[in-house]
Amino acid sequence: MFTIKNLTYRYPTNKTDTLNGLNFKIQPGEILGLLGPSGVGKSTTQNILIKLLDDYRGEITYRDRPLNDYGSEYYQEIGVGFERPVHFGKLTADENLKFFKKLYTTTADTDQLLKRLGLYQDRHKKVGEYSRGMKVRLNFVRALLNKPEMLFLDEPTAGLDPKNSRIIKDMIQEFKDRGGTILLTTHLMNDVEELCDRVAFMVEGRIVEINTPKNLKLAHGQRKLQVEYSNQDSTSLKEFGLENLGQNQEFLELINNKKIITMHTQEMTMDNIFIEVTGVKDHV
Amino acid sequence: MYNFRTLLAGELQRMLKYHILTASVLVAFFWIGALHLLETGDISYFFSLIVFFDVVSMSIVMVGVTIFFEKQEGVLQSIFVSPISKDEFIFAKTTGNLLQNLITILIVYFYTLLFQNININLAGLLGAILLIGLFHSLVGFLIIYYCRDFTELLVNMAAYFLIFTIPIILEFMGVLGTLATNLLYLLPTKASAVLMEGVIGQAQTRELMLSVFYLIIGSLILGYFVRRKFKIFAARESGV
Numbered sequence: 001m002f003t004i005k006n007l008t009y010r011y012p013t014n015k016t017d018t019l020n021g022l023n024f025k026i027q028p029g030e031i032l033g034l035l036g037p038s039g040v041g042k043s044t045t046q047n048i049l050i051k052l053l054d055d056y057r058g059e060i061t062y063r064d065r066p067l068n069d070y071g072s073e074y075y076q077e078i079g080v081g082f083e084r085p086v087h088f089g090k091l092t093a094d095e096n097l098k099f100f101k102k103l104y105t106t107t108a109d110t111d112q113l114l115k116r117l118g119l120y121q122d123r124h125k126k127v128g129e130y131s132r133g134m135k136v137r138l139n140f141v142r143a144l145l146n147k148p149e150m151l152f153l154d155e156p157t158a159g160l161d162p163k164n165s166r167i168i169k170d171m172i173q174e175f176k177d178r179g180g181t182i183l184l185t186t187h188l189m190n191d192v193e194e195l196c197d198r199v200a201f202m203v204e205g206r207i208v209e210i211n212t213p214k215n216l217k218l219a220h221g222q223r224k225l226q227v228e229y230s231n232q233d234s235t236s237l238k239e240f241g242l243e244n245l246g247q248n249q250e251f252l253e254l255i256n257n258k259k260i261i262t263m264h265t266q267e268m269t270m271d272n273i274f275i276e277v278t279g280v281k282d283h284v
Numbered sequence: 285m286y287n288f289r290t291l292l293a294g295e296l297q298r299m300l301k302y303h304i305l306t307a308s309v310l311v312a313f314f315w316i317g318a319l320h321l322l323e324t325g326d327i328s329y330f331f332s333l334i335v336f337f338d339v340v341s342m343s344i345v346m347v348g349v350t351i352f353f354e355k356q357e358g359v360l361q362s363i364f365v366s367p368i369s370k371d372e373f374i375f376a377k378t379t380g381n382l383l384q385n386l387i388t389i390l391i392v393y394f395y396t397l398l399f400q401n402i403n404i405n406l407a408g409l410l411g412a413i414l415l416i417g418l419f420h421s422l423v424g425f426l427i428i429y430y431c432r433d434f435t436e437l438l439v440n441m442a443a444y445f446l447i448f449t450i451p452i453i454l455e456f457m458g459v460l461g462t463l464a465t466n467l468l469y470l471l472p473t474k475a476s477a478v479l480m481e482g483v484i485g486q487a488q489t490r491e492l493m494l495s496v497f498y499l500i501i502g503s504l505i506l507g508y509f510v511r512r513k514f515k516i517f518a519a520r521e522s523g524v
Contacts, residue, residue, distance in 0.1 A: 047519060052364060052365075052515075052519045053519050054515065071369070072367045072368055073367060074367075075365055075366055075367040075368075076367050078365070082361050082362070084358045085357070085358050086357075086358040086359055086361045086362035087357065087362065088359050089357050090301045091301055099294045100366060102290040102293075103287050103366045103368060104367060105367075142362060
């Protein structure tokens with residue numbers, strides 16, 4: 001979908017580059033997570049890909065054509081989900097959506113989307129009277145209203161209760177299953193693990209690691225199994241290597257003769273991988 | 285210009301919903317009240333003054349304030365990732381602004397037709413509103429581009445009025461010398477004032493032509509900068 005080669009960008013008022021030669025691809029039909037601490041260039045990268053910034057260096061192609069060759073018709077194909085509310089507060093949700101729908105040649109059934117997200121009964125309410133969570137859900141409807149093929153989502157579940165967060169994640173997954181492509185920016189590692197096919201970590205304007213969540217967990221974790229078992233009146237812990245575990249006599253003896261309390265492989269959590277890869281340290 | 289009509293319809297809908305149109309009608313009634321209190325035969329001159337102040341100030345204020353509130357509501361982000369061109373956005377907002385100017389002035393004009401003695405060129409009035417409104421709407425764009433908050437917006441608008449309008453008032457009061465009066469022709473507000481004098485038949489043809497030329501060329505130059513700086517403004521307001 002996108003091929004980004006040696007992408008470099010410097011804001012006119014800055015003395016240093018915000019992006020320092022990014023190289024990555026967004027494959028059609030995948031969900032790519034763009035992660036990193038604040039200020040590493042995630043928003044700048046997204047702003048360039050949604051054509052809000054255009055004086056970059058390097059090469060970006062979208063569907064094998066230079067991104068700069070696309071005009072406003074590019075926005076017929078993409079949807080952008082913002083973290084902040086992006087609607088007219090004194091207009092109802094319905095009026096907002098009708099206004100934006102008229103700008104597109106292809107549109108989705110927004111009533112259906114509103115129903116799915118539990119906003120249908122409040123569609124005639126002014127958006128200014130919506131709660132934060134309702135505004136987040138309405139942003140998601142806005143992102144989907146032109147039936148986009150490519151979605152840029154920024155914290156799509158931030159501030160939502162678990163039920164609505166689940167609905168949005170299901171809809172993201174369904175969008176992907178229909179062949180849609182997504183660039184997702186979030187700090188919620190559960191969402192990343194659940195949704196992303198690949199994850200790119202950014203540090204100081206560069207991508208320092210890009211891989212599937214599973215491979216990342218394997219690469220950064222230990223190939224060990226930790227077993228917690230009852231040992232007379234107390235509990236004990238023992239670790240075993242995963243290689244040839246089935247032939248490990250000590251392990252076999254333990255699971256055959258002891259009461260097992262818990263058993264966990266020792267792959268890393270995405271939170272810890274984020275901290276390790278991006279080098280985020282405690283604030284002093 | 286595929287989406288111009290949709291954008292303009294949106295501007296008009298929001299004028300109603302945000303009570304901008306109501307405010308315009310109230311302003312029109314304020315001007316009517318002021319004219320009603322005047323005890324003079326022909327009120328053409330005072331009417332032209334009202335049009336001058338209303339169109340110059342409201343064009344800048346309305347563009348500045350509407351964009352500021354769109355910025356504050358985050359809706360600019362949504363607009364900037366829609367399939368519209370910057371020309372459509374700028375043109376729709378300017379046209380909406382001009383319509384709002386026309387509504388205010390036409391209400392006052394119809395009052396004067398019915399209840400006062402007025403002698404003006406209506407076609408000239410409409411043309412003057414369009415030219416003065418266009419120029420100052422574009423000034424409004426440039427002012428909002430460089431404002432970080434509402435206070436800065438108000439200060440910059442006030443600065444424009446002080447710098448460009450007070451000399452015109454001083455000239456009206458006969459305080460300025462010949463040199464200063466001639467230098468006033470450098471100001472867009474002077475060109476606007478001359479246009480309004482033309483509407484009531486008090487401007488020389490040459491002076492009028494120069495003012496029309498000034499505002500057209502000035503609008504083209506401002507339009508160039510408004511278009512050029514639009515991308516930077518859009519990017520700044522769209523932190524994804």
